[in-house]
Amino acid sequence: MANYVLTLTCDDRPGIVAAVASCLAKHGGNIVEAQQFDDHETGKFFMRVAFALESALDDFTAGLAEEKRRFGLTCFLRPTLQMRKVLILVSKFDHCMGDLLYRMRIGEMNMECVGIVSNHPKTSLNLTLQENIPFHDFPITKETKPEQEARIKTVVEETGAELVILARYMQILSDDLTEFLSGRCINIHHSFLPGFNGAKPYHQAHERGVKMIGATAHYVTADLDDRRCVGRDRWSST
Template identity: 65%
Template sequence: MTDYVLTLRCNNRRGIVASVASRITGHGGDIFEAHQFDDQETGMFFMRVAFSMEGSEEAFRAAIAEEEKGFGLDLTLRPFGQKRKVLLMVSRFDHCLGDLLYRARIGELPIEPVAIVSNHPREALNLTLMGNIPYHHLPIAKDSKAEQEAQIRRLIEETGAELVVLARYMQILSDEFSADLAGRCINIHHSFLPGFKGAKPYHQAHARGVKMIGATAHYVTGDLDEGPIICQDVEPVSHADTPDELVQKGRDIERRVLARAVAWHLEDRVLINKGKTVVFAK
């Protein structure tokens, strides 16, 4: 038996769930997890089904093409837990990168890191987990942004990276590059969006005397720190915390939020719903 994950989105119509479930069981499939959501505001329907099946994947794909065409499904199907090629980007703060590499090494994240890109040299990072992952130092200046992004595009194409993760990459991507990466680039922002966007959010939060700090993982769009949100978390703080202490506490939140968002994306638990997301978490 092989485990699969099927996801779909479409305009809502009657009979979708019954037809898809019947198609799976008709091919000897055994459904062990199922989620669905009918968005009353947009009229869109979202579904994620995990199932085991002995039969041919090709035969099943050919058969479910009937539902795909009949209901106008935006459908994906892949073996559950299949490793995906990921390109990681980082600046000087390497705690999120180190956490992702560790989780990949112990098998917690099904990723194959194909490259690490940074605007700082490798010596600026303090990691010992990079191993033989190719490291690309691509510095960026005001007049070299387009050239640097073209180099990253080539790396994505050459490595076959399916996902780009900005693991505290402290550079703003161009609108064009953000559009190219739509739905396949995750960023971690060290704040609980939509508050405290841009640079030094912990210092902004300290100046406002907040009692909670947080982090937000979201898909990258051309609007700075406003892409569809995947995952967030918070932690209490007090008036006695300095900005540096907020930064220190924030590192732990950033690590776990980014790892959770990447895991959900890889497990096909996140479906984009215009400017928002539908997240079928466990």
């Protein structure tokens, strides 16, 4: 028995969940986890299904092809154990990157970090978890932003990175780079960002007497497990 993750999106309409579940059941698939999200602003439907399959994968994909035509599904299917190639972008604050690398090291996150890109020198970071991961120092100014982002694109293409994580990368991506990374980028930022605009949101929150802090992961239509998101934001207190 093999385990897989299926993610899909399409225009929202009745019957999508039933169709996918029926297709899995018909071909001996056992759903072990399922999530769905309806985006009322765009009218789009998103779904993520983790399942175990006893029969041949080709039989299931052939059956799924019928549902793809019926509902206009955009689907991505991968083995659960398939390691995802990840590129991390970071500035001076390296605690988010350190957490990712630690979880990768202990096997909690099934990923391979193929590189780290920073707009500051390696000496600006304090962590020792980088080991033999290639480090790219790409300084940026307002005038050199297009050239710097072009270098990031090159790293993505050369490393085969499937997902780019902005781990406290304190730069606003251009429309061009955002479009290039569509479907394969996630941004980790402090949870105060929506409530305290401008610089030093933590300082602003402290002055206001806020007692709880956390982090928000904002999806650019992607997450670590899947090439399409099933939600918009996740928040966790620390």
